[in-house]
Amino acid sequence: MKLPPFQALLDEHRADVYRFLVATVGPSDADDCFQETWISALRAYPTLRRAENLRAWLLRIAQNKSIDAHRARGRRAIPVGTVPERASPSPPDGDPQLWARVRDLPAKQRTAVFCRSVLGMPYAELALLLESSEDAARRNVHEGLKRLKEELSE
Amino acid sequence: MNDIETTLRNAALDLPTDTPDVTARAETEGLLDVAYTSVDSPLGPLVVAATPQGLVRVSYTDFRGEDQVLEELARRVSPRVLEAPARLDTVRRELDEYFEGRRQGFDVPIDWSYLAGFTREVLRATARIGFGEVSTYAGVAADAGSPRAVRAAGNALGANPMPLVVPCHRVLRSGGKLGGYTGGVEKKEFLLHLEGALL
Numbered sequence: 001m002k003l004p005p006f007q008a009l010l011d012e013h014r015a016d017v018y019r020f021l022v023a024t025v026g027p028s029d030a031d032d033c034f035q036e037t038w039i040s041a042l043r044a045y046p047t048l049r050r051a052e053n054l055r056a057w058l059l060r061i062a063q064n065k066s067i068d069a070h071r072a073r074g075r076r077a078i079p080v081g082t083v084p085e086r087a088s089p090s091p092p093d094g095d096p097q098l099w100a101r102v103r104d105l106p107a108k109q110r111t112a113v114f115c116r117s118v119l120g121m122p123y124a125e126l127a128l129l130l131e132s133s134e135d136a137a138r139r140n141v142h143e144g145l146k147r148l149k150e151e152l153s154e
Numbered sequence: 155m156n157d158i159e160t161t162l163r164n165a166a167l168d169l170p171t172d173t174p175d176v177t178a179r180a181e182t183e184g185l186l187d188v189a190y191t192s193v194d195s196p197l198g199p200l201v202v203a204a205t206p207q208g209l210v211r212v213s214y215t216d217f218r219g220e221d222q223v224l225e226e227l228a229r230r231v232s233p234r235v236l237e238a239p240a241r242l243d244t245v246r247r248e249l250d251e252y253f254e255g256r257r258q259g260f261d262v263p264i265d266w267s268y269l270a271g272f273t274r275e276v277l278r279a280t281a282r283i284g285f286g287e288v289s290t291y292a293g294v295a296a297d298a299g300s301p302r303a304v305r306a307a308g309n310a311l312g313a314n315p316m317p318l319v320v321p322c323h324r325v326l327r328s329g330g331k332l333g334g335y336t337g338g339v340e341k342k343e344f345l346l347h348l349e350g351a352l353l
Contacts, residue, residue, distance in 0.1 A: 005224040005235035095165035
């Protein structure tokens with residue numbers, strides 16, 4: 001089993017993973033999710049049996065972290081009296097309204113829409129990432145884009 | 155559907171790409187199996203690498219590219235290889251001092267665990283040759299406990315994963331000939347001049 005040095009993965013995929021997280025969980029949670037993603041990946045890395053499809057593997061971990069962050073945010077949304085202050089301003093995310101709509105999509109659709117439309121990911125790779133069939137991956141892209149289009153034209 | 159995809163692609167161009175650091179967290183979580191960095195030297199850039207136990211690699215990058223060195227480390231030691239200069243601060247300082255003529259020996263711990271058998275014995279014997287001194291392949295073979303294994307000693311030295319720190323440049327051929335050096339014999343000459351072993 002010949003795995004590339006982990007730094008090579010980090011160099012090649014860090015920007016895509018970070019953009020994916022800023023788009024799908026928002027700038028305020030993206031940094032934590034990014035670190036969690038790479039630490040989880042680093043922990044599991046030596047046990048990987050195949051050195052193929054590493055991008056799909058990394059983005060699947062990132063998607064799981066983003067789902068955790070969405071759940072945690074759901075819990076935080078219960079009124080607690082005070083709003084926690086942020087130590088530093090969050091980085092910008094380009095088009096806040098658009099990404100907010102993406103964030104409101106179901107998890108598989110937001111992953112599918114980002115990976116297909118922004119990263120140009122082939123359906124076979126997207127199917128691996130989503131652990132679904134290629135047809136299901138295609139449907140997730142289609143449904144997600146359709147819903148975004150409807151909401152943005154309202 | 156194309157217009158919404160174009161909108162997404164264009165918006166993504168403004169997403170931040172300056173990513174947070176993960177190396178410090180990897181170190182505190184005990185997941186940084188191999189840390190490496192690049193160190194400048196009068197003999198060109200070096201790549202140096204260490205496990206938590208000590209140094210495992212020093213390589214002249216003009217001899218073997220950094221990518222190849224990192225792939226070897228991933229295969230031989232652990233695929234958890236990350237660029238993390240902090241762990242290499244001491245060896246960097248000691249190398250700087252050595253090349254400036256202000257240091258005669260290296261104090262950084264060495265991780266010998268990835269070297270086995272006779273190779274390890276030969277390199278340990280080599281590490282005992284002092285600054286400004288020289289030995290021979292036969293001498294090192296004898297110090298490693300196998301006086302007749304001169305050729306094997308030569309092979310072990312040729313595969314030295316830590317040149318400079320394990321000073322294989324101090325091992326010459328019998329009869330005063332320089333012998334070979336991984337990375338080029340002109341480097342061997344330079345180092346022996348630096349140490350005053352060669353006039």
